[in-house]
Amino acid sequence: MNKKYHLIVFGCQMNISDAERVATIIEEMGYKKTSKLEEADLIVVTMCSIRQSAVDRVHWLDDKFKKSERKPITILTGCILEKDKKVFAEGFDYVIDIKNITHLPKILKTKITHKTSDRLFWEQDNITNYLDIKPKHSSKFSASVPIMTGCNNFCAYCVVPYTREREVSRRANKIIKEIKGLVKNGYKEIWLLGQNVNSYKDKEKNINFAELLKIINKIPGDFWVRYTSSHPKDFKQDVIEAMAEGNHITPYLNLPIQSGDDKVLRSMKRWYTAKQYKKIIADLRKKIPNIAISTDIIIGFPGESKKQFNNTVKLFKEVKYDMAYINKYSPRVGTSAFKLKDNVTWPEKKQREKILTDALRETAFENNKKLIGKIVKVLIDSQKDGIYFGKTDTYKSIKISTFAKASVDKQNLIGKFVNAKITKANNWNLEGKTI
Numbered sequence: 001m002n003k004k005y006h007l008i009v010f011g012c013q014m015n016i017s018d019a020e021r022v023a024t025i026i027e028e029m030g031y032k033k034t035s036k037l038e039e040a041d042l043i044v045v046t047m048c049s050i051r052q053s054a055v056d057r058v059h060w061l062d063d064k065f066k067k068s069e070r071k072p073i074t075i076l077t078g079c080i081l082e083k084d085k086k087v088f089a090e091g092f093d094y095v096i097d098i099k100n101i102t103h104l105p106k107i108l109k110t111k112i113t114h115k116t117s118d119r120l121f122w123e124q125d126n127i128t129n130y131l132d133i134k135p136k137h138s139s140k141f142s143a144s145v146p147i148m149t150g151c152n153n154f155c156a157y158c159v160v161p162y163t164r165e166r167e168v169s170r171r172a173n174k175i176i177k178e179i180k181g182l183v184k185n186g187y188k189e190i191w192l193l194g195q196n197v198n199s200y201k202d203k204e205k206n207i208n209f210a211e212l213l214k215i216i217n218k219i220p221g222d223f224w225v226r227y228t229s230s231h232p233k234d235f236k237q238d239v240i241e242a243m244a245e246g247n248h249i250t251p252y253l254n255l256p257i258q259s260g261d262d263k264v265l266r267s268m269k270r271w272y273t274a275k276q277y278k279k280i281i282a283d284l285r286k287k288i289p290n291i292a293i294s295t296d297i298i299i300g301f302p303g304e305s306k307k308q309f310n311n312t313v314k315l316f317k318e319v320k321y322d323m324a325y326i327n328k329y330s331p332r333v334g335t336s337a338f339k340l341k342d343n344v345t346w347p348e349k350k351q352r353e354k355i356l357t358d359a360l361r362e363t364a365f366e367n368n369k370k371l372i373g374k375i376v377k378v379l380i381d382s383q384k385d386g387i388y389f390g391k392t393d394t395y396k397s398i399k400i401s402t403f404a405k406a407s408v409d410k411q412n413l414i415g416k417f418v419n420a421k422i423t424k425a426n427n428w429n430l431e432g433k434t435i
Ligand code: SF4
Pocket: 151, 152, 153, 154, 155, 158, 159, 160, 161, 195, 196, 229, 231
């Protein structure tokens, strides 16, 4: 009987993508996936160190494994701070850097039961080799393709440069091959991933991020490409031009501002100003008029005064975001901001969060209202009780409950593109009918 494995994934799209590669390795060792933790012979946790809540949950698992009478093999990988490795090694059997996950069969002294060309990478010792393992995608129509990993930026609040080390880019030909394979297999949405995609560089072929986008734009097929994460300091005009070509790159961008105040940005070590950021947005809107923009914000960074916070609110109103991911600052051990006094109280942070959410709601609704009556392309991703849900090319959530053509085979819509007319705008989503 096959042994079983259970995968627990915390964190961002990059961690989910890493986990899809970890699954390939484990399945090639002969394990079968189970959704039940208690029946697993091997448990792998892909950790995230960005949020304390994820770290706390790994501590809880660590404790559970220490006390457990059943003894499955337990492995911790993903984004782990050096200081946490020793702590977690008490409960987990193995704590393995994600770049070394290719050595898992050797570590577990397990034979590879399914031979694939990917195992060629397993004996090599290169940080990006694990990214070349063919992943077990969890979706049949949307896939992530990592183009680089690591970060050189050391933003004051972030642990990523300490957990993922310095930036390393994958070779462009491997990325293109992976995308072509996905398109051939019917994938409709491809996310290019990296901690800072704008500093992507295939040094051997001298291909930067904009050039990579242009090569991808030439791949034949009906599919969308999105990307994350971007850094405003590295976001250059050539990327706007590649996006404006529009063959596959969708008119959507998440461009994290983090604060609308220059002094706070300096203390966050972000190295751009609000004015420079707004210039990028203006250039994007000039070339791609229908682009939707989202951002990431940290509120209550140490020392952020009310006046400085108001600069963020002002920027929100000027930029007129479609969406924002608003986070209340909490100190992370190991970062340079950890030494700063966390002097904005939690109730004040919550109050600022509310003010910013209200400002966002207004601009998001205004932007959504402009789409009423327009026809947009939608990728359907789920359905419930005959109502279908999906995302527009501008990454807006849309609900479709009316189908214009009686002949539409609704059963087959998930993972397909449809054209929809927008009939209603809400704060955070749209409603429409197929045409
Ligand atoms: S750019 Fe800044 S926030 Fe993003 S991963 Fe690097 S250090 Fe973290």
